Amino acid sequence: MKTPIYFDYSATTPVDKRVATKMCDCLTIEGNFGNPASSSHEFGWKAEDAVDEARKNVAELINANPKEIVFTSGATESDNLAIKGIAHFYHKRGKHIVTCKTEHKAVLDSCRQLEREGYEVTYLDPEDNGLIDLDKLKAALRDDTILVSIMHVNNEIGVIQDIKAIGEITRERKIMFHVDAAQSAGKVPIDMDELKVDLMSFSAHKIYGPKGIGALYVSRKPRVRLEAQMHGGGHERGMRSGTLATHQIVGMGEAFRLAKEEMAADNERIRMLRDRLLKGLDVIEETYINGDIDQRIPHNLNISFNYVEGESLIMALKELAVSSGSACTSASLEPSYVLRALGRNDELAHSSIRFSLGRYTTEEEIDFAIEKINDNIGKLRELSPLWEMFKDGIDISAIEWAAH
Amino acid sequence: MAYSEKVIDHYENPRNVGSMDKDETNIGTGMVGAPACGDVMRLQIKVSDDGVIEDAKFKTYGCGSAIASSSLLTEWVKGKTLDEAGMIKNTEIAAELELPPVKIHCSVLAEDAIKAAIEDYKSKK
Numbered sequence: 357m358k359t360p361i362y363f364d365y366s367a368t369t370p371v372d373k374r375v376a377t378k379m380c381d382c383l384t385i386e387g388n389f390g391n392p393a394s395s396s397h398e399f400g401w402k403a404e405d406a407v408d409e410a411r412k413n414v415a416e417l418i419n420a421n422p423k424e425i426v427f428t429s430g431a432t433e434s435d436n437l438a439i440k441g442i443a444h445f446y447h448k449r450g451k452h453i454v455t456c457k458t459e460h461k462a463v464l465d466s467c468r469q470l471e472r473e474g475y476e477v478t479y480l481d482p483e484d485n486g487l488i489d490l491d492k493l494k495a496a497l498r499d500d501t502i503l504v505s506i507m508h509v510n511n512e513i514g515v516i517q518d519i520k521a522i523g524e525i526t527r528e529r530k531i532m533f534h535v536d537a538a539q540s541a542g543k544v545p546i547d548m549d550e551l552k553v554d555l556m557s558f559s560a561h562k563i564y565g566p567k568g569i570g571a572l573y574v575s576r577k578p579r580v581r582l583e584a585q586m587h588g589g590g591h592e593r594g595m596r597s598g599t600l601a602t603h604q605i606v607g608m609g610e611a612f613r614l615a616k617e618e619m620a621a622d623n624e625r626i627r628m629l630r631d632r633l634l635k636g637l638d639v640i641e642e643t644y645i646n647g648d649i650d651q652r653i654p655h656n657l658n659i660s661f662n663y664v665e666g667e668s669l670i671m672a673l674k675e676l677a678v679s680s681g682s683a684c685t686s687a688s689l690e691p692s693y694v695l696r697a698l699g700r701n702d703e704l705a706h707s708s709i710r711f712s713l714g715r716y717t718t719e720e721e722i723d724f725a726i727e728k729i730n731d732n733i734g735k736l737r738e739l740s741p742l743w744e745m746f747k748d749g750i751d752i753s754a755i756e757w758a759a760h
Numbered sequence: 761m762a763y764s765e766k767v768i769d770h771y772e773n774p775r776n777v778g779s780m781d782k783d784e785t786n787i788g789t790g791m792v793g794a795p796a797c798g799d800v801m802r803l804q805i806k807v808s809d810d811g812v813i814e815d816a817k818f819k820t821y822g823c824g825s826a827i828a829s830s831s832l833l834t835e836w837v838k839g840k841t842l843d844e845a846g847m848i849k850n851t852e853i854a855a856e857l858e859l860p861p862v863k864i865h866c867s868v869l870a871e872d873a874i875k876a877a878i879e880d881y882k883s884k885k
Contacts, residue, residue, distance in 0.1 A: 665798055667823035671763070671771060691798065702796035739777055739827060741802040741819040742795060757794030 359675040361721045365562075365655060365714030366511055366539060367679060372564035372715070375610045379566060382406060382603035392600045393591065403602045410609025414558070414571055417541060417612040420548040421576060426592045427605055430570035431538035433585075434557035435462040435505075437572055437596065438534040441582030442503050442555070443470050446532070450500030456480045456488055456507070457697040460536055463505050484699050485648035486515035494525055503532045508540035508556075512694040512710060513647030514656025516544060523552030532580065538562055538570075542615030543623065543653045548573065554580045560604070564715060565611030569604035572596075618715075626713050627654035629722050633711060636726030640733055642746070646695055646708055657711040660695075660704040663743040664736045669709060672732035676725050679710045703742070703752070763824055764858035770828035775835050778817040780804045788881025792872040799826045799866065803873040805837060805845070807881050813837050813845055818873075825863040829853050829870040842878050 362370075371379075382388045382403070392407045394400025408422070415422040428434045443453065455467055457479045467477045478496045482488055488506065497504075504526050509516050519535050526533040534555040537546065542563035548556075556573040560566055574580050574595065588597030634657055637643060642662035661669065666680035691705035700708075711725070737743040745752055763771070782789040786807050793799040799822035806815040816834040820827045832853060837845040853859075853867040 663821065665822050665826075667798075668771070668827060671824040702798075706795070706798040739774060739819055740821040741791065741800055742821045744779065744819060752795060757796065757800075758792070 357718070357720050357724065360677045361675060361725065362716070363676055363678045363711045363713065363721075363725065365717075366514075366710065366712035368561045368567065369564045369714055370716070371561075371566055371607065372611060372614060374614060375565055375607050378610045379603045379607040382606050388602065388606075390602070392602055393589065403600075406602055406606050407600055410605045410612075413609040413613040413616075417616045418537075418546040418548050418556070418573065420573055423593075424548075424573050424576050426572045426574055426595045427600060427608075428570045428572055428596055429568055430561070431460075431536060431557045431559035432462040432570075433596075434559075434570050434572035435460065435534075435536055436466050437582065437585050438555040438557060438574075439463065439466040439503065439505055440470065440585060441595070442532050442534065442580075443473075443475055444583040445581050446502045447475075450498075450502045451475045452478070452498050452501040453503045453505065454478045454480065454493065454496045454501060455505045456482055458482050458486060458510055458512075458694045459505065459507050460511055460538070463507070463536055467505070482697055485651070486510060486513050486646075486694075486698055487648055487651060488517055488522075490518070490521055490525065493522065497525075497529060497531065501529075501531050503534060505534040505536070507536040507538075508546075509537070509544060509653050510647065510694065511539050512692060513658045513698075514539070514652045514712075515647040516540070516651050516653060519553060520551055527552040540653070542612070542619055543655060545619070548575075554578070555582075560608035560611055563611050563615050566604055566607040569601060569608045571608070622715055623654055626717065629713055629717055629719060630654045630657055630711075632719065633657055633713075633722050633726065636722070637729060640730060644700075644704055646698065646700065646704075655713050657713075658708060659711070660700070660708040661733050662704060662707055663740045663746055664707050664733055665740075666707050666709060668736055669707075669732065672736060673709075673725075673728055675728060679712075680708060701753070766832075766857050767825055767828040767859070770831040770857070771824040774818075774827060774831040776815075776817050776831065776838075777819065779819065780806060780815070780817050785884045786881075788877040788879075788884070790873045790876025790878075790880060792876055793822065793826075793869050795821065798822060799869055801826060801830050801869050801873045803830060803833065803870075803877045805874075805877045805881065807842065811842050813840055813842065822866065822869075823863070825857065825859055825866040826869060828857055829859075829866045830873065832856060833870045833874060837874060842881070845874055846878050848874055 390399030390403035392403040411422040532554045536557045538559040559570040644660045646658040695705040791802040818830040820830045850867040850871040
């Protein structure tokens with residue numbers, strides 16, 4: 357077993373070797389390096405074939421038509437294109453958008469930008485378990501609502517929103533529905549025939565494909581139109597200009613093809629590992645799971661160890677590559693906005709660690725992690741004045757702390 | 761973020777961790793920070809009759825830099841008079857531990873902690 361051990365698959369995944377091999381075939385003079393838009397010679401045709409094949413593979417994972425797939429630079433661009441593109445195209449219908457406080461920053465910041473342009477945005481509060489109450493969503497819809505944007509799987513806590521039910525609500529009212537599926541594709545079955553979703557964002561690098569490539573699903577039936585963000589040669593049916601990056605697209609296609617083939621087996625194995633991890637950590641006093649444990653992808657475990665600050669724990673766990681919702685990893689002192697939105701108090705938000713498991717996680721790695729965490733929680737709590745106060749029966753929330 | 765070797769050393773081998781009886785008249789306790797901000801530092805000093813800090817203990821909830829700042833502080837204040845200890849500046853702690861700009865607040869907290877402990881001791885006299 358090699359350390360550090362990677363438990364941050366929600367941040368990014370390594371490229372699958374089978375994917376890398378295919379990508380390398382699309383780069384050099386010996387390979388398929390042509391411009392897919394070069395329609396006058398074989399180099400272009402060959403590249404176009406490779407892109408078509410990849411587009412088909414991406415579409416097949418979600419049971420969509422390949423013509424509904426627009427390649428972008430990643431899920432961030434897809435989110436921007438969907439939200440701003442819809443808002444700008446349909447602004448005459450209304451200028452109100454509904455989203456949720458726990459969305460990815462690519463969605464939240466796109467909405468903020470639209471607010472600066474005169475749009476109104478409602479940011480829903482999720483329930484304590486991270487899920488959206490559909491009645492609250494319904495109540496937020498107005499006659500001038502043009503778009504609802506809700507993520508499928510949350511990147512920090514892994515909870516799965518009921519996008520099928522949300523789609524029924526929005527379609528009935530002829531409101532566009534965008535879903536950020538960066539964290540769900542390849543982990544949760546997605547069937548566009550069943551879902552009334554108009555736009556869906558995807559990323560390749562979360563499912564063993566390369567970084568720098570993603571896609572936006574844009575529904576054809578009913579037909580969804582949007583204003584392009586990137587202007588130029590009119591690629592991707594005018595929705596996203598720019599020379600198609602054949603090697604990136606081929607990588608994404610292969611990653612999505614493998615995901616379709618291996619998702620069921622991967623999920624079963626990863627669920628077993630996650631449950632093993634949970635069992636090993638649940639014995640520690642004062643631990644709290646963040647987000648619903650059932651409506652959740654098996655890859656994610658987000659857990660707060662009360663009275664231990666997240667960054668110091670991460671420092672202690674130097675053999676484990678995990679991520680923290682804690683403040684100090686960034687320049688700000690704010691703890692995770694996602695955990696705050698769940699109503700977690702600041703201490704628990706500061707004490708959270710996200711473990712995300714993936715294709716290459718092993719049982720041996722899980723057991724090693726359990727041992728390390730148990731040891732270090734004990735050590736850090738010995739150092740923690742809050743733990744001592746808790747053990748002495750002092751109510752920490754009753755103390756008036758001087759904020760700094 | 762990469763930590764300096766000194767921060768790692770203090771973090772992995774914290775000096776003077778512990779508690780003293782805060783009700784004793786020769787003990788001064790300073791607790792600064794707030795759980796909501798992700799840092800709470802508790803520094804305790806034991807002061808001799810002639811105003812010299814004989815012993816110091818700390819417990820800290822916070823990041824590695826906060827733990828290192830308080831650990832270093834306990835080393836520095838031991839043997840100093842109250843006046844000398846009260847003159848320790850956060851910039852000296854930050855320089856010794858090579859704290860990056862985003863971690864300067866940890867050293868500020870340590871300076872606040874010794875000042876609060878001295879004040880607590882004096883208020884008991």
